[in-house]
Amino acid sequence: MVRLIQANGCQDEEDLTVEQRQKKGYLFRAVSIVIAFLVITAVWGADTGGGLQEGKAGEKAVTIDFDGVDIVVFIKFISELTGKNFVIDSAVRGNVTVISPTRITPQEAYMVFESVLDVHGYAAVPAGNIIKIIPAAQTRGQNVETRLRESAVSPSDKVVTRIVPLSYANADEIKKILDPLVSKGSIIVSYPPAGMLVVTDLLSNIQRLLKIIEAVDVQGMGEQITVVPLTYGSAAPMAKSISGLFQDTSRKTKRDATPEPIIKVIADERTNSLIVLASEADTAKIRELIKLLDREPVRGEGDVRVYYLQNAKAEDMAKVLMAIPVAPAGKEQEKGKTPILSKEVQIVADKSTNSLVITAGKDDWQVLEEVIRKLDITRRMVYIEALLMEVSVAKDFELGVEWRGAEKTGSIDGRQIVTFGASTSQPSAFPGVNTGTQSVTLPLGFSLGVLGEGISIGGFLFPNIGAVVRAYQKDSDVHILSTPQIMTTDNEDAEIQVGKNVPYLTRQDTSQSGIDYSHYEYKDVGVTLQITPQINQDRFVRLKIMQEVSQVIKEESSVGLPTTLKRMAKTTVIVKDGHTIVIGGLIDDTMNSGVYRVPCLGGIPGLGNFFRTESSNTGKTNLFVFLTPHIIEYVSEADGLYREKKEQIDKVKEGSIKMYERKGGK
Structure with a gap:
């Protein structure tokens, strides 16, 4: 069925069937079209004082406002407005909505009409004095x-x-x-x-x-056209980046006599594709470049990234990174200067996952990543063997070692040796000691020296402190306080405490009812050793040492409270891996008293005084601290240390103390 709408408002119904013309609904529809047109005409008359408003060059202007109107009604309106005749295909049907708050000319209204037809899949095709309204798919065979x-x-x-x-x-x-x-x-x-x-x-x-x-x-030399669809990237910025890259390359070859190859990359945003015009070789390069750029974004590659630390602590790392100087606001970094961070960089440490959440641009991220990579490394460890002992000053220190006070006795590895003073009567009695004739008395002041792995003093050669320890077993004047061993990380504090928590009577009270109350405080008494090692690149260890020995003496003060004797030393030394240092001169006065009596007779009151003897003597003891650090850098070193200590434990006998020389030295 075809409808003809003429500009005079008549509609030809010759092609309508008798049955259709008999339907009252069609008559009602025609009447509604006329009424709608009259209403629109009345509105125009009211708005323009009884006629359409004149526009530019004498053209009348109208306002189009249709809400869900049958498309045939809309075509009728355009026909009356423009004076054009339309033939409507039977397939044209549906409702249209057009809103135009401003007045437009008939010519502009016809352009709106064509857009409405396009939206609904129809087209207006001129055919002589009429215009056909047909489905857009049929236009290819029409007279457009x-x-x-x-x-x-x-x-x-x-x-x-x-x-x-x-x-x-x-x-x-x-x-x-x-x-x-x-x-x-x-x-x-x-x-x-x-x-x-x-x-x-x-x-x-x-x-x-x-x-x-x-x-x-455009003119070219064997160029070809290729369409490259993008999957993840955006066509416009990628085309700009690729074009800029090849333009810079062509500028460098501008002086060549041969013509430059034409390379053009155009973005089609509607299909998110790149249209490439280039030679076959250049097209292959561009395809490879697009393949690298058009990839799925990886989590963490944006402005916010998460870096999981393997060795360092997140809180400490964040403090270091935030201390890096930032660029002054509004100023660009000068060329040749050390890279610095921009002011917008933010770093947050997550303690639970030991990670850093970093907000930074690409350039700042490269700087931060390089710094983190160099700082987040496996740190070396230090295994420290310690020996704390007391030696009576009154007794010759028969250890097979000649201690000398502030005397240069030689060198080891180019280093001068300062030793303590003492003497020995029979040094050959101790294993590992070569005999000699020189001897010096033991100094009573604080002293510090380096023994090393082997040292020659006054003609004696001593391998290590193992010879010293072997002498303790039969000497009552040498008292071992502690032989602690500890392993710690480079630049981390390590502490060993061996002792008791002793109660101190601080106050005594009596209540109103006559009941006595005592108040006590508990203090740690014993041996405390605090060490902080720092390793340098030449396998030397800087040791920050704090050693303290405290004990409760038998005598009480005038107020009846206990007295604590404390001996403490703080120092910092540098020693090579596997070498030994010793701290001495921490002297204490001791008083010993005793009663010797004849059995039975010494206990008789009065008469027993003739059969017993009371004696007291005062002595001095010198406290020595030996320290030997061993650097543990590789797994093999840790395994070797484990096997060595396990072997020593197997050889220890009950009631004896032994220290064996470290095997497999550096």
């Missing part, structure tokens, strides 16, 4: 307007056929590019012999296609 060159009209949704002559590009290649870009139902025909394209599409879309054709239809 044909244009040979671009006209100066505004873009519209009018269906036209445009003949596009090509100057350089191949028509079939251009057709492959444009096929995905035309509207639904439109067609493109290529004619390679004449080098032209025939495009039937909306005028607005044809004008967009012409811009693409103009960009790719």
Whole structure:
């Protein structure tokens, strides 16, 4: 069925069937169309004082406002407004909504009419004095307007056929590019012999296609056109990046005598594709570059990244990174200067996962990542063997070692040795000691020395402190306080405490009821050793030492409270891996008393005084601290230490103390 709507408002119904004309519904529909038109006309008259308002150049202006109106009613309105005759295909049906708050001219109203038809899948095709309203898919076989060159009209949704002559590009290649870009139902025909394209599409879309054709239809040397669809990237910024890269490359070869190859990359945002015009070799390079750039974003590659630390503590690392100088606001970094961070960098430490949450740009992230990589390394450890002992000053220190006070006795590895003073009567009695004749008395002041792995003093050669320990077993004047061993990380504090928690009577009270109350405080008494090692690159260890020995003496003060004797030393030394240092001179006065009596007779009151003897003597004891650090850097060193200590434990006998020389030295 075909409807004819004429500009005078009449509708030809010759093609209607008798049954259809007999339907009262159709009559009612025709009446409603007339009424709607009269209402719109009345509105125009009211708005313009009884007529349509005059626009530019004497044209009348109208306001279009339809809400869900039958498309046939809308076509009737346009027919009356523009004076055009329409033939409507039976497939044209549906409701339209058009809102135009401003007044427009009839010519502009007709352009709106063409857009409405395009939205609903229809097209207006001129045929002599009438215009056919048909489905857009049928336009290719109709008599649409044909244009040979671009006209100066505004873009519209009018269906036209445009003949596009090509100057350089191949028509079939251009057709492959444009096929995905035309509207639904439109067609493109290529004619390679004449080098032209025939495009039937909306005028607005044809004008967009012409811009693409103009960009790719250029003179070249064996260039080809390739369409590369993108999966993850955005076409516009990627085209800009690739074009800028090849433009910079072409500038460097501008002085060459040979013509520069033409390389163009155009973005089609509607299909998110890149249109590449280049030679086969350049196209292959561009494809490879696009493959690298068009990838799925990886988590953590944005401005916010998470870095999981393997060795360092997140809180400490964050403090170090935030202390890096930042660039002054509003100033760019000068070339050749050390990279610094921008002011926008933020670093947050997550303690639970030991990670850093970093907000930074690409350049700042590269600086931070390099710093973190160098700081987050496996730290070396130090195994420290310690020996704390008391030696009576009154007794010759028969240890097979000649201690000398502030005397240079030689050198080890180029270092001068300062030793303590003492003497020995029979040094050959101790294993590992070579005999000699020199001897010096033991100094009573604080002393510090380096023994090393082997030392020659006054003609004696001593391997290590193992010889000293072997002498303790039979000497009552040598008292071992502690032999602690501890392992700690480089630059971390280590502490050993061996002792008791002793109660101290601080106050005594009596209540009103006569009950006595005593108040006590508990203090640690014993041996405390605090060490902080620091390793340098030459395997020397800097030891920060705090050693304290405290004990409760038998005598009490005048107030009846206990007295604590404390001996403490703080120092910092540098010693090579595997060598031994010793701290001495911490002297204490001791008083010993005793009663010797004849059994039975010594206990008789009065008479027993003749059969017993009371004696007391005062002595001095010197406290020595031996320390030997061993650097543990590799797994093999840790395994060797484990096997060595296990072997020593197996050899220890009950009631004896032994120290064996470290095997497999550096």
